[in-house]
Amino acid sequence: MAAPAELVRLLDERGWTAEPPTAHPMSGVSESRWVLPEHLVAAARALKEAGYFYESLTCVDRLDPQGAFELVLTFARWDAPARIGVRVWTPKDTPVPSLAGVFGIAEWNEREAWELFGVEFSGHPKLRWLLLPDGTEFRPLLKSFTAPPPSIYDDSLTAPASPDDRTDPDTHG
Amino acid sequence: MTLLTGLRDWIAGFLGEFLATWLLGAALIMTFLAFNVLFLVLAERKLAGHFQRRVGPMEVGPHGSLQSIADMIKLLGKQILTPVATDRFVYLLAPLMVFLPTLCVASLIPLTGAEAFANQPYGLLVIIALSGVTVLSIFMAGWSSNNKYAVLGGMRSVSQVIAYEIPVLLAALSVVMIAQTTNLRQIVEAQANTHWYVLYQPIAALLFFIGITAETNRAPFDIPEAESELVGGFHTEYSGMRFAMFFFAEYTNMLVLGALGATLFLGGWLGPWLPGPVWLLLKTYAVIFVLIWVRWTFPRLRFDQLMSFAWKLLIPVALLNLVITAILVHGVG
Amino acid sequence: MTAQTPTLTAEPLDTYTLNMGPQHPSTHGVLRLVLTLRGEKLVHVDPVIGYGHRGHEKMAENRTYAQFLPNTSRQDYLSGVIYNNAWCEAVEKLAGIPVPERALVARVILAEFNRLASHLMWIGAYLLDLGGWTPQLYTWDDREAILFLLESVTGSRLTYCTGRFGGLSRDLDADFPARARVVLKKLKDRWQEYEDLVEGNVIFVQRTRGVGIFTKEQCQSYGVTGSSLRAAGVAYDVRKVEPYGAYPRFQFDIPTRPESDAFARYWVRVQEMKQSVRIIEQALEQLPDGPILTERGLGSKKRLKLPVGTQYYAVEAARGAYGILLVSEGGTEPYRAKFRVPSYANLAVMQDVMPGYMVADLVGILGSIDVIIPEIDR
């Protein structure tokens, strides 16, 4: 049950995994699988029961013609060098089921993905800003994002100095 | 002495004998206490430095000896802020009130057998009653600041002082039982005939020491101002000279309670060669040195541990000690 | 003072809200905790993070692999070498850059010294949280010796940037092993003192025993790693479970303790320091001669192009498992870089652990898990 190869075979058998939407390889993990969004919670539950912990969630803004996110979740074990990469391909405007009910840390990770990318998570208890100030409208980690809108804070103190303004260091007090 | 007597007579010319003595005494005590605070602050910082393998202040004056004066000037010059939504009257009153009891107590400690500002028959009781008043102003400060940290600090302070007054009182009572008097002067004189009471009452002395550590809000009992939990505790919102008042009171309290401890257990002014007040001061500073040493060694207790330590350990031990003392004094003779 | 209280009716009358931080002496930086208290008892803890968010992940997408090097040590400023090495190793692994033997061992030496410095700093800061001032100065004295040692190799004292793809940018001096052994001896002589002053102290034991316990289930649910997890009785250490770099060739143990309280975390960290000393001693013995860098300016003189792929690379940082997820689309810049920082999970679990304890314990628990806010905020 615990070995990653057996576990992903189980996922395959239950029909939770999907064909890879991209040929993008994943390394640094024992096994990796593409999981259909609707089976994500069930797969996570199976992983939790097998003794895996939720290690990380990475959202990647794939420049797909339809616009899609790739969610890369990694699960690892305490007792063996077993890491399972779970990848989810989701269109930009489709919510992904939240794992907050399965793993506690998923709540924060999903809040982060939501505020930085705009991934919607259905069933998340508190989809609010985590790292960015409350009320931030833009999604900074999208590839389409270029510059933040004018800051709501006074940035006169942080305006970059330019070398042409350089004064002689001896002239001031 | 002649200078002082002359000064007193000159003031007595227009204010009367009683007021002149009173005023001059108060002025002398105030001056001494002010210098004492400056010295103690410096001593604390220097000692802390050396305990921690550094040297403390070094820049102002030789070996930093004038650092506290510079700090005092800085505190005097700082802007005094009054936060909005404070209970203004109480807020302003608290720093003034905080060192009044301490001043009163300071005048009650006998300096020598011959001369003293006060020779109260119930001196010990008055001192213990008065030193409990300090906490009132601390609570006033905490409450009026309209700051939750300050309120928490003030409330912790009240419960702490209530808890620790009792072992202090009980420890002092066992001394009273031996000396058969509450007059501090007579307690010291009684020690001249026998040994210092610390030899007869080591447990009481220890309890007393723990009690005054708690009453002066010093580590490991510095819970009312626990910096890492409550920012600054009751004096979070005070700045400049008002903050200095609390500081002043804390260090004066250390001196006064240290002097009381020296009087009760270490024979007060008694000692060879040197004049009485010098001995008293030396013994007081020895007690304060241990206070400083303890502060720079131990972490802080938690609030509930502090309370259970007082109620479940110190007070029963103090009571037991008192009972044994009573049996020994009255039964054995 | 009032924090984000939703509505008046939602808050029961017997509780109140206390806003701890972002500027508070013991929140270790800019963490804000919105506490709901009943008296001094914690009812609910809501960590608010992000005050130090600098957008490291966005920065990574706009810089070449080499240009991101200085950012790494600024995530966790107390174990910068480890993070710096992790980035180098992650890129090396994906790009297939060979690393000389000497560099591998030197990285281990620097990383373990950095771990020692970090743990020493933590002991000092933790005792400061608990109100003991003096141990901090003693640990800083020891840490200073380590920092001087690291400075002599890297040129920096806190935000190291010595790692390069294929080795280190500066070599260890000929007399480095000798100087390192002096420092290690100094440290070993100190253990007894720390035990006398801290570990044996009855006040410290009272403050930390039975405080801040989290269960294995909570650890699994939140992904707690590092010393906090080992103090909960789980012998998980990336250095052992997924050995990387030169670690497989060194003998060391993973200290664990079953209690999972603050004292156990303290004890585990002290034991880890002893193990780090052990690793460094072996590494100094085995330090081979040879080049320290395969090729100077690899990735900086000419921009490095990494093959297409998603790569996860984990190391054991001073606070737990640090992971880098690198997505490359074949360009000279990462397509996406995600940093799985240990403090993130270790702090998140606090929402579950804290309620029921007192305010004074909060400081003791928060200190004991050793969070570094800039790495959480990234």
Place this chain on the structure above:
Amino acid sequence: MGYLRRFATGAWSLVVGLKVTANHLFRRRVTLFYPHELPDASHWGGPIELVTFPATGTHDCIACNACVRVCPSDCFTVEGKRPEGAKKMRATKFLIDFSTCSLCGLCIDVCPTDTLQYSQRYDEAFYTRNETFNDLLAPFGEDPTFAGKPT
């Protein structure tokens, strides 16, 4: 009895702690009086500076802009021109915005003539933002390469 023993060991641990601090009280300080005593900065990697080569007595910056390109935080402003009759360019302006420099040393790695190095200055302090621009050519004075010719 167990309670008493626990109490005794607890009290003894406090005494042991006091002994540790008392031991340190009379030992030598480990701190440094910073403005009066200076630390050993021989290995310190401070703000970037130009190397003075003993052979030529000057730097060898050819204004190739490699450092400008590699710098993660765009600290550099480098300008140069070709002295008459020379093959290589030579820097006429070399500014570093030290306020954005993170001392990563990538510029040292890429410099083709090895003319950049860490200085040992560790106590840089500034009063205004503009002072953070280090003119690296200033220590070399007037460049004799361009002497006599208007630049």
